[in-house]
Amino acid sequence: xxxxxxxxxxxxxxxxxxxxxxxxxxxxxxxxxxxxxxxxxxxxxxxxxxxxxxxxxxxxxxxxxxxxxxxxxxxxxxxxxxxxxxxxxxxxxxxxxxxxxxxxxxxxxxxxxxxxxxxxxxxxxxxxxxxxxxxxxxxxxxxxxxxxxxxxxxxxxxxxxxxxxxxxxxxxxxxxxxxxxxxxxxxxxxxxxxxxxxxxxxxxxxxxxxxxxxxxxxxxxxxxxxxxxxxxxxxxxxxxxxxxxxxxxxxxxxxxxxxxxxxxxxxxxxxxxxxxxxxxxxxxxxxxxxxxxxxxxxxxxxxxxxxxxxxxxxxxxxxxxxxxxxxx
Amino acid sequence: xxxxxxxxxxxxxxxxxxxxxxxxxxxxxxxxxxxxxxxxxxxxxxxxxxxxxxxxxxxxxxxxxxxxxxxxxxxxxxxxxxxxxxxxxxxxxxxxxxxxxxxxxxxxxxxxxxxxxxxxxxxxxxxxxxxxxxxxxxxxxxxxxxxxxxxxxxxxxxxxxxxxxxxxxxxxxxxxxxxxxxxxxxxxxxxxxxxxxxxxxxxxxxxxxxxxxxxxxxxxxxxxxxxxxxxxxxxxxxxxxxxxxxxxxxxxxxxxxxxxxxxxxxxxxxxxxxxxxxxxxxxxxxxxxxxxxxxxxxxxxxxxxxxxxxxxxxxxxxxxxxxxxxxxxxxxxxxxxxxxxxxxxxxxxxxxxxxxxxxxxxxx
Ligand code: SF4
Numbered sequence: 001x002x003x004x005x006x007x008x009x010x011x012x013x014x015x016x017x018x019x020x021x022x023x024x025x026x027x028x029x030x031x032x033x034x035x036x037x038x039x040x041x042x043x044x045x046x047x048x049x050x051x052x053x054x055x056x057x058x059x060x061x062x063x064x065x066x067x068x069x070x071x072x073x074x075x076x077x078x079x080x081x082x083x084x085x086x087x088x089x090x091x092x093x094x095x096x097x098x099x100x101x102x103x104x105x106x107x108x109x110x111x112x113x114x115x116x117x118x119x120x121x122x123x124x125x126x127x128x129x130x131x132x133x134x135x136x137x138x139x140x141x142x143x144x145x146x147x148x149x150x151x152x153x154x155x156x157x158x159x160x161x162x163x164x165x166x167x168x169x170x171x172x173x174x175x176x177x178x179x180x181x182x183x184x185x186x187x188x189x190x191x192x193x194x195x196x197x198x199x200x201x202x203x204x205x206x207x208x209x210x211x212x213x214x215x216x217x218x219x220x221x222x223x224x225x226x227x228x229x230x231x232x233x234x235x236x237x238x239x240x241x242x243x244x245x246x247x248x249x250x251x252x253x254x255x256x257x258x259x260x261x262x263x264x265x266x267x268x269x270x271x272x273x274x275x276x277x278x279x280x281x282x283x284x285x286x287x288x289x290x291x292x293x294x295x296x297x298x299x300x301x302x303x304x305x306x307x308x309x310x311x312x313x314x315x316x317x318x319x320x321x322x323x324x325x326x327x328x
Numbered sequence: 329x330x331x332x333x334x335x336x337x338x339x340x341x342x343x344x345x346x347x348x349x350x351x352x353x354x355x356x357x358x359x360x361x362x363x364x365x366x367x368x369x370x371x372x373x374x375x376x377x378x379x380x381x382x383x384x385x386x387x388x389x390x391x392x393x394x395x396x397x398x399x400x401x402x403x404x405x406x407x408x409x410x411x412x413x414x415x416x417x418x419x420x421x422x423x424x425x426x427x428x429x430x431x432x433x434x435x436x437x438x439x440x441x442x443x444x445x446x447x448x449x450x451x452x453x454x455x456x457x458x459x460x461x462x463x464x465x466x467x468x469x470x471x472x473x474x475x476x477x478x479x480x481x482x483x484x485x486x487x488x489x490x491x492x493x494x495x496x497x498x499x500x501x502x503x504x505x506x507x508x509x510x511x512x513x514x515x516x517x518x519x520x521x522x523x524x525x526x527x528x529x530x531x532x533x534x535x536x537x538x539x540x541x542x543x544x545x546x547x548x549x550x551x552x553x554x555x556x557x558x559x560x561x562x563x564x565x566x567x568x569x570x571x572x573x574x575x576x577x578x579x580x581x582x583x584x585x586x587x588x589x590x591x592x593x594x595x596x597x598x599x600x601x602x603x604x605x606x607x608x609x610x611x612x613x614x615x616x617x618x619x620x621x622x623x624x625x626x627x628x629x630x631x632x633x634x635x636x637x638x639x640x641x642x643x644x645x646x647x648x649x650x651x652x653x654x655x656x657x658x659x660x661x662x663x664x665x666x667x668x669x670x671x672x673x674x675x676x677x678x679x680x681x682x683x684x685x686x687x688x689x690x691x692x
Contacts, residue, residue: 209616212607256619257634285624286621287623287662325633
């Protein structure tokens with residue numbers, strides 16, 4: 001059951017009693033509350049009322065909402081048009097710091113951080129924004145600040161992925177520089193195949209590299225029917241397999257030599273028929289500065305069998321080929 | 329503020345910024361002969377990023393001036409020492425490793441260079457060890473870019489000539505005229521970094537054109553200097569084989585009869601963060617288009633078989649145009665690659681010994 005917050009609200013905001021703010025007219029000073037659902041808070045307000053008033057400041061004829069973005073949305077969900085507010089005098093110093101501090105006690109999602117940081121830089125300038133960065137949990141690293149600034153330019157779909165942890169900040173910042181059609185194509189792919197965060201970075205690397213080298217756009221590359229075919233072929237084995245297959249297709253296109261080396265090495269390793277208790281570790285980077293062989297056994301008899309096999313190993317052409325592929 | 333381009337291409341007009349401590353040093357006086365100095369507050373390392381490719385900053389060096397080449401574990405090192413006189417380079421090569429370390433293309437020169445020269449002379453005056461001291465100046469900047477004005481090489485050439493030392497000046501400019509009349513006694517190797525004509529044009533910024541570098545090498549050779557050539561970085565691109573063969577051909581024509589002490593070969597390698605920096609500065613660069621692995625030293629390199637193939641191709645072509653006694657070596661490569669390219673691995677000390685021998689041949 002909803003509880004009235006205040007007596008009847010007059011239509012004209014100027015006619016509101018002191019301490020009441022017209023919700024529709026408030027402009028968010030900082031874009032906090034992105035991707036935070038307001039329903040639960042609305043429910044709570046309807047039960048126990050608004051426990052903290054909004055923090056508002058007049059700027060000429062405008063009303064800035066310094067703190068309470070989520071509360072305002074929750075109240076609007078409840079059909080309220082005004083709410084109790086503390087009005088700061090227009091020239092209050094550090095008003096923005098108050099706005100930032102209001103959010104200190106709760107987890108702020110990465111999209112909020114990015115959006116707020118960008119707003120601070122754009123409205124207050126880099127130097128003043130940097131003074132406030134600590135309140136936003138942004139450390140001193142200029143790279144991190146740059147990435148936050150860039151990531152804030154993502155369209156809502158990308159910001160949502162960032163807020164929900166489906167896109168890491170570095171990837172989001174890169175993606176924000178892409179044309180919209182390419183962003184859409186890759187966000188669609190991420191939603192469909194749900195790669196891990198590290199694989200998302202690999203996707204972006206591959207797409208950016210190929211786009212640059214082949215003069216195509218990432219969207220063009222992703223519309224290649226062969227990608228869909230590799231994905232479809234592996235689909236029966238589950239979404240991770242489909243994702244890996246599609247990514248592998250791009251990897252082979254980007255790195256034909258490495259793909260060939262991998263293939264050849266895998267075939268040689270298979271042909272070697274290692275006993276299950278032996279593991280030969282080959283350098284995945286093909287530098288081959290060192291190799292290692294691990295044997296697992298639980299008694300002397302097992303070890304004897306392995307030792308016999310080990311003695312014969314140097315004589316096997318396949319083994320020599322694995323260690324010395326210079327004749328490839 | 330009245331200086332011309334640094335090398336063979338139109339480049340920035342220099343702006344000279346001097347910290348007060350160094351207004352009255354030989355270096356500052358030399359530079360101020362044709363540039364108007366501007367006052368510069370003392371710098372901290374974080375300040376470097378504020379300057380651009382047209383700035384020359386004269387500041388204090390706080391570390392040692394002479395350092396051994398850092399080398400890379402697992403890869404054979406050439407055993408060179410570095411005389412550290414400055415930092416940064418405005419030539420703007422797209423692959424320049426300095427970009428990954430320094431946030432600027434400005435040139436920083438050390439105003440307390442006299443201290444460095446004294447440190448160095450004292451070291452050279454110690455009883456000679458078993459091997460000559462081979463040292464260079466061009467690890468963190470170009471050796472000769474501003475040398476006409478700083479006069480540093482002349483002093484180092486004289487130091488090396490009088491002692492058990494061999495100096496290597498490494499450059500991508502054609503600025504050698506001021507060195508031609510010096511009494512070097514074969515103790516100074518003038519080295520030129522070379523590349524294929526396409527790569528030199530497209531990826532080496534304001535460096536002198538390849539033909540100008542080789543013409544300068546020929547001039548230096550006529551003045552009796554042993555010559556060094558560094559094919560570093562070799563870049564894998566469509567047509568690389570033909571491109572590098574052309575450069576070798578050009579070397580054969582330009583440097584016939586010259587004493588080429590050594591030629592190094594090193595494939596393009598980079599710290600991963602360089603890619604982001606360079607693509608932001610030069611979106612059109614093609615140097616990151618190749619295939620790369622991540623090596624144990626944290627750098628990206630071409631896959632070993634590809635490097636081997638490139639080295640072999642270069643080594644075979646070079647053998648056709650250079651005398652057999654020229655040392656062709658691999659820069660920062662693994663024993664495995666050495667064996668695959670040359671059939672032997674010189675080992676960690678073998679490469680140093682080879683270059684020491686080469687350095688000694690021309691000395692008088
Ligand atoms: S000449 Fe050397 S130091 Fe200068 S930009 Fe090119 S690679 Fe860097």
